[in-house]
Amino acid sequence: MTDVLATANIVAALLAAAYALVTALRDRPMGVGHLVALGVLEVLLAAQVVVGFVKLNGGGGPDDTATFVGYLIATLLIPPAGAGWGLLERSRWGPAVIVVACLATAVMTVRLDQLWAGTVG
Amino acid sequence: MADRIGAGAPAATGGGPGRLLVAVYAVFALAAGARAGVQIATRFGDAPVAYALSALAAAVYVVATVALARGGRTSLRVAVAACAVELAGVLVVGSLSLVDAAAFPDETVWSAYGRGYGFVPLVLPAVGLLWLRRTARARGPGTGGGRPAGGG
Numbered sequence: 001m002t003d004v005l006a007t008a009n010i011v012a013a014l015l016a017a018a019y020a021l022v023t024a025l026r027d028r029p030m031g032v033g034h035l036v037a038l039g040v041l042e043v044l045l046a047a048q049v050v051v052g053f054v055k056l057n058g059g060g061g062p063d064d065t066a067t068f069v070g071y072l073i074a075t076l077l078i079p080p081a082g083a084g085w086g087l088l089e090r091s092r093w094g095p096a097v098i099v100v101a102c103l104a105t106a107v108m109t110v111r112l113d114q115l116w117a118g119t120v121g
Numbered sequence: 122m123a124d125r126i127g128a129g130a131p132a133a134t135g136g137g138p139g140r141l142l143v144a145v146y147a148v149f150a151l152a153a154g155a156r157a158g159v160q161i162a163t164r165f166g167d168a169p170v171a172y173a174l175s176a177l178a179a180a181v182y183v184v185a186t187v188a189l190a191r192g193g194r195t196s197l198r199v200a201v202a203a204c205a206v207e208l209a210g211v212l213v214v215g216s217l218s219l220v221d222a223a224a225f226p227d228e229t230v231w232s233a234y235g236r237g238y239g240f241v242p243l244v245l246p247a248v249g250l251l252w253l254r255r256t257a258r259a260r261g262p263g264t265g266g267g268r269p270a271g272g273g
Contacts, residue, residue: 066163070155077151082144089140097144104148 017102023095146186153179208246
């Protein structure tokens with residue numbers, strides 16, 4: 001894990017969550033802006049997956065490789081799933097789904113960083 | 122407010138605020154499922170009870186997610202049952218994990234009432250049951266599903 005990339009991921013996820021939260025509080029459905037935000041987040045997450053695998057291959061990484069890889073791949077699934085589920089709802093609850101998806105990726109990125117550093121089991 | 126739509130749609134378990142509930146359930150189904158899969162695949166012998174419970178929790182979350190998302194008469198009952206099992210599970214396993222820590226050498230989603238997951242596993246089934254009761258009432262007693270009996 002690179003701290004810079006992990007931090008960028010967390011910041012992007014939180015910004016996207018805040019944007020979607022404002023939309024939900026204003027009682028508007030989600031729009032193209034949310035999809036762009038989720039797209040940017042997905043690209044950053046994909047970069048994290050690539051870097052993660054390269055570093056694992058280089059011999060680094062946590063003892064619990066399986067859990068780390070599980071989290072790594074699961075993070076990739078969340079933004080598209082959130083976008084799909086949110087798009088089905090043309091009300092404030094669409095962006096609310098995006099808030100949940102973005103917060104989940106932020107939490108999972110924090111967990112990834114902890115697993116890599118070995119601070120949790 | 123030109124683009125405000127859909128607020129008056131009839132109550133469905135997977136629509137409106139329910140969509141948020143399903144999203145949170147889906148995240149937990151993924152988290153619990155991935156965790157259980159890794160635990161069982163890599164070190165089942167270490168703590169078979171805890172890991173079997175992780176798998177059970179994951180299965181219940183998946184069932185609840187699908188049932189809430191689908192809506193409909195049968196799904197409503199399945200969703201009530203899943204939420205009730207979840208609530209019972211988090212209370213029983215949460216209590217046992219505090220009383221008899223030796224039986225749970227590794228964490229499950231439900232350990233210590235879901236402390237490792239911000240107590241969301243404790244709140245989620247309660248919110249789910251309340252939401253199911255609300256949608257069932259909104260549908261009216263004559264139209265579909267009836268009231269979910271009991272409700273945990």
